[in-house]
Amino acid sequence: MAPKDVLLVACGSFNPPTIMHLRMFEIARDHLERLGQSKVIGGVMSPVHDAYEKQDLVSSGHRCSMLRLALADHDWVRLSEWECKQSGWTRTRQVLQYHQNQLNSTLNANCNSPHKRQKKFLGIDETDDVGQENFNDWIPDKLDGSCNEGPVKVMLLCGADVLESFAKPGLWNIKDIETIVSQHGLVVITREGTNPYRFIYESDVLTKHMSNIFIVTEWISNEVSSTKVRRAHRRGDSIKYLVPDSVMKYIDQNQLYVDGSNSTTNDKDL
Ligand SMILES: Nc1ncnc2c1ncn2[C@@H]1O[C@H](COP(=O)(O)OP(=O)(O)OP(=O)(O)O)[C@@H](O)[C@H]1O
Ligand SMILES: NC(=O)c1ccc[n+]([C@@H]2O[C@H](COP(=O)(O)O)[C@@H](O)[C@H]2O)c1
Numbered sequence: 001m002a003p004k005d006v007l008l009v010a011c012g013s014f015n016p017p018t019i020m021h022l023r024m025f026e027i028a029r030d031h032l033e034r035l036g037q038s039k040v041i042g043g044v045m046s047p048v049h050d051a052y053e054k055q056d057l058v059s060s061g062h063r064c065s066m067l068r069l070a071l072a073d074h075d076w077v078r079l080s081e082w083e084c085k086q087s088g089w090t091r092t093r094q095v096l097q098y099h100q101n102q103l104n105s106t107l108n109a110n111c112n113s114p115h116k117r118q119k120k121f122l123g124i125d126e127t128d129d130v131g132q133e134n135f136n137d138w139i140p141d142k143l144d145g146s147c148n149e150g151p152v153k154v155m156l157l158c159g160a161d162v163l164e165s166f167a168k169p170g171l172w173n174i175k176d177i178e179t180i181v182s183q184h185g186l187v188v189i190t191r192e193g194t195n196p197y198r199f200i201y202e203s204d205v206l207t208k209h210m211s212n213i214f215i216v217t218e219w220i221s222n223e224v225s226s227t228k229v230r231r232a233h234r235r236g237d238s239i240k241y242l243v244p245d246s247v248m249k250y251i252d253q254n255q256l257y258v259d260g261s262n263s264t265t266n267d268k269d270l
């Protein structure tokens with residue numbers, strides 16, 4: 001059976017983006033492709049909306065700028081700004097659905113209408129809906145104009161802490177969890193202090209859809225987190241090699257994470 005095309009979507013604060021956020025994609029792609037059933041055709045980072053109001057969250061303007069710098073030379077992972085440009089916070093199931101719909105319509109459009117480049121040449125406006133900005137820069141080049149592609153499956157890429165947050169009362173809608181695991185699928189990277197296998201065992205819905213959940217053990221473990229980076233920076237410690245150099249420079253130039261002044265929220269426990 002030919003491998004199925006997959007697009008990995010990582011949702012998160014990326015406050016700031018760390019090397020581990022970028023590593024996640026490499027680890028996931030190696031694992032999925034080694035299993036032989038999937039071909040990863042691209043990756044997307046979708047920063048959460050400011051309205052998520054997580055402690056110390058700097059504006060999505062800053063977070064998108066940092067992601068743009070972090071991904072500047074990346075050959076297969078791209079930033080998607082759609083989520084943070086909405087009027088409020090969007091549930092992850094809807095974020096995945098949006099990206100799936102956009103991919104499906106791109107694939108359909110490729111087969112039913114003139115080639116995109118031809119459209120540009122003809123001066124046809126590429127906006128989706130009247131008055132709606134086009135946020136489609138994240139679509140892999142591979143799909144840009146080609147009509148012989150099969151379907152592409154959008155999967156959620158996350159760390160095991162996000163998987164375990166499924167059990168936090170009131171945080172996730174059970175129907176959303178079922179839709180995410182049954183229709184999209186999950187690629188979960190192990191993280192210190194988590195036990196994703198046990199977590200799946202203890203959940204009926206996750207056990208039911210286990211064939212669509214890929215747990216990837218990161219043997220070269222790296223416990224960098226955005227929280228630790230922010231803390232180190234606030235204390236005047238070096239964050240070199242924890243975030244891309246371009247991101248480190250941006251943090252300095254914009255004096256981010258020095259105190260609470262750039263944060264969209266005041267310090268509070270969430
Ligand atoms: N070291 C890591 N190992 C595995 N997954 C990670 C790691 N760091 C981040 N992730 C994953 O990256 C995604 C984005 O997470 P997020 O933006 O919350 O980063 P974070 O480093 O956990 O930040 P914070 O400390 O602010 O929560 C999540 O799915 C999270 O689990
Ligand atoms: N119900 C939901 O869809 C739901 C709940 C909690 C977090 N999330 C998402 O998980 C991601 C990671 O969040 P944290 O940075 O809090 O770990 C964010 O993108 C957030 O939007 C989604």
Ligand SMILES: [Zn+2]
Nearest residue numbers: 012013161225
């Ligand atoms: Zn986190």
